Amino acid sequence: MMEQFLAWFPLDISLIAANFDRFLYGVWLTLNLTFLSLVLGGLIAIPMAIARASRHRILNPIIWAYTYVFRGTPLLVQTYLIYYGVGQFEVIRQSWLWDPILSQAWWCALIAFTLNTAAYSTELLRGAIVDTPLGEVEAAIASGHSKWGRLRRIILPSAFRRAIPAYSNEVIFMLHGSVVASTITLQDILGVGRWLNGRYYLAYEGFITAAGLYFLIVLAITFAFRKAETRYLRHLTRRNT
Amino acid sequence: MIRRTLLSTFAALMLATPSLANEPLRIGVEGAYPPFSFKEADGTLAGFDIDIAKAVCAQMERDCEMVEQEWDGMIPALKAKKFDAIVASMSITEERKRQIDFSAKYYQTPARLVAKKDAGFEGTDAGLTGKRIGVQRGATHQCYAEKMFPGAEIVLYGTQEEVFRDLALGRIDAQLSDSLIAQESFLSKPEGADYGFLGGDHLDVDCYGEGVGIAVRKGDDALRDALSAAITAIRDDGTYAKINDAYFPFDIYGGRPAGN
Numbered sequence: 004m005m006e007q008f009l010a011w012f013p014l015d016i017s018l019i020a021a022n023f024d025r026f027l028y029g030v031w032l033t034l035n036l037t038f039l040s041l042v043l044g045g046l047i048a049i050p051m052a053i054a055r056a057s058r059h060r061i062l063n064p065i066i067w068a069y070t071y072v073f074r075g076t077p078l079l080v081q082t083y084l085i086y087y088g089v090g091q092f093e094v095i096r097q098s099w100l101w102d103p104i105l106s107q108a109w110w111c112a113l114i115a116f117t118l119n120t121a122a123y124s125t126e127l128l129r130g131a132i133v134d135t136p137l138g139e140v141e142a143a144i145a146s147g148h149s150k151w152g153r154l155r156r157i158i159l160p161s162a163f164r165r166a167i168p169a170y171s172n173e174v175i176f177m178l179h180g181s182v183v184a185s186t187i188t189l190q191d192i193l194g195v196g197r198w199l200n201g202r203y204y205l206a207y208e209g210f211i212t213a214a215g216l217y218f219l220i221v222l223a224i225t226f227a228f229r230k231a232e233t234r235y236l237r238h239l240t241r242r243n244t
Numbered sequence: 245m246i247r248r249t250l251l252s253t254f255a256a257l258m259l260a261t262p263s264l265a266n267e268p269l270r271i272g273v274e275g276a277y278p279p280f281s282f283k284e285a286d287g288t289l290a291g292f293d294i295d296i297a298k299a300v301c302a303q304m305e306r307d308c309e310m311v312e313q314e315w316d317g318m319i320p321a322l323k324a325k326k327f328d329a330i331v332a333s334m335s336i337t338e339e340r341k342r343q344i345d346f347s348a349k350y351y352q353t354p355a356r357l358v359a360k361k362d363a364g365f366e367g368t369d370a371g372l373t374g375k376r377i378g379v380q381r382g383a384t385h386q387c388y389a390e391k392m393f394p395g396a397e398i399v400l401y402g403t404q405e406e407v408f409r410d411l412a413l414g415r416i417d418a419q420l421s422d423s424l425i426a427q428e429s430f431l432s433k434p435e436g437a438d439y440g441f442l443g444g445d446h447l448d449v450d451c452y453g454e455g456v457g458i459a460v461r462k463g464d465d466a467l468r469d470a471l472s473a474a475i476t477a478i479r480d481d482g483t484y485a486k487i488n489d490a491y492f493p494f495d496i497y498g499g500r501p502a503g504n
Binding site: 090096106108186188190198200201202203204205206207 | 320323339413
């Protein structure tokens with residue numbers, strides 16, 4: 004019965020099963036690249052968003068140019084430039100940056116992803132800061148908060164909360180964008196899928212397994228964000244009267 | 245009434261489908277595997293594979309259309325009928341024969357490892373343990389490297405050009421590819437000056453098969469046989485030799501078929 008099913012089923016399940024440990028390693032690589040770059044990019048984005056929102060005379064145009072460039076070019080191109088482009092220069096290959104960092108595909112991917120997500124997160128958070136309800140700011144001033152005090156205690160916490168729904172999109176985009184890692188030799192989820200297809204000359208098995216795994220991760224991310232939204236945005240939801 | 249509609253539909257379909265002989269034969273080629281397949285500065289395709297494809301088409305008196313396709317999607321694209329045959333230095337292997345069919349071979353060259361001249365390790369599994377070996381994804385070399393050098397880390401690339409680029413940058417310790425490709429597109433170039441072959445020829449029927457053939461979909465027996473006959477014909481009438489000599493200093497056809 005089972006054998007008949009497997010013979011009829013258009014996918015070679017046994018090959019996927021036999022190589023599932025590789026896929027699990029791929030999941031680990033995809034997750035660590037995605038979330039490390041989100042954390043690092045987010046940390047860079049916070050001061051940049053504050054500088055943008057406060058219209059700092061010197062920093063604002065520089066950061067604007069940075070986010071414009073990184074949001075205006077594809078992640079694939081950015082990754083290629085860092086992996087293949089930078090290595091062309093003898094100066095860089097001789098420098099201390101080459102051996103531990105830029106010669107490694109993982110580091111190149113992490114740098115590209117971090118710079119990319121930092122650009123998007125900066126603009127996202129800047130929007131949330133600028134949109135802070137005036138009443139909240141006035142109340143902070145009235146209760147005697149200093150400029151930094153009201154940024155730290157009122158504006159930023161409020162902006163973070165309101166940025167959650169939009170940021171969930173950025174997290175999912177970044178997860179999807181991380182497939183770029185497979186083009187610079189990394190064995191992320193898609194990389195393993197392409198390995199399987201290349202090794203056994205199959206068209207679908209590797210990609211379908213990869214698609215299923217990405218889907219599961221997105222499901223988990225969506226779930227986590229929904230939990231976070233109900234918890235941190237309760238004050239903005241409509242009350243039953 | 246229904247029958248008439250059916251008949252007219254059928255007739256329209258017949259009219260819409262030109263007869264087989266007039267339809268150009270679409271051939272999948274890679275374009276990133278010099279000197280077998282590459283692009284000239286103006287974007288036109290050139291190389292040994294391309295010339296062989298044209299010669300075979302001329303021999304069969306068919307119009308041909310070259311369709312560019314990335315290597316790791318070559319077999320899926322053939323099966324999806326994006327083209328009807330593959331002339332892209334594809335080795336005839338058992339694993340591939342489960343998916344597609346092949347003509348007789350049109351050339352056969354051994355695979356060899358390439359590494360820094362003073363690499364300090366040998367081209368054996370023991371010597372390569374812990375080393376990073378670059379191969380093109382979906383190539384026979386992926387199969388062979390994984391089988392013969394289990395101790396090494398196999399690094400996969402989309403194109404052979406990327407493998408050579410990272411070897412020159414020092415991101416990988418060695419690479420495994422067709423010996424002729426390595427000689428023509430890397431070792432004879434300035435960036436390959438410090439590099440050389442590591443060890444001798446690698447031949448393995450399991451992974452490397454019986455030489456390089458033209459791939460067709462399973463069941464396209466007429467096309468397969470016509471292609472095989474055309475290869476024999478251009479071998480015999482000197483066309484093959486003319487193409488061969490434009491690229492290589494020696495005949496790359498190898499031994500007689502099945503003489504591995």
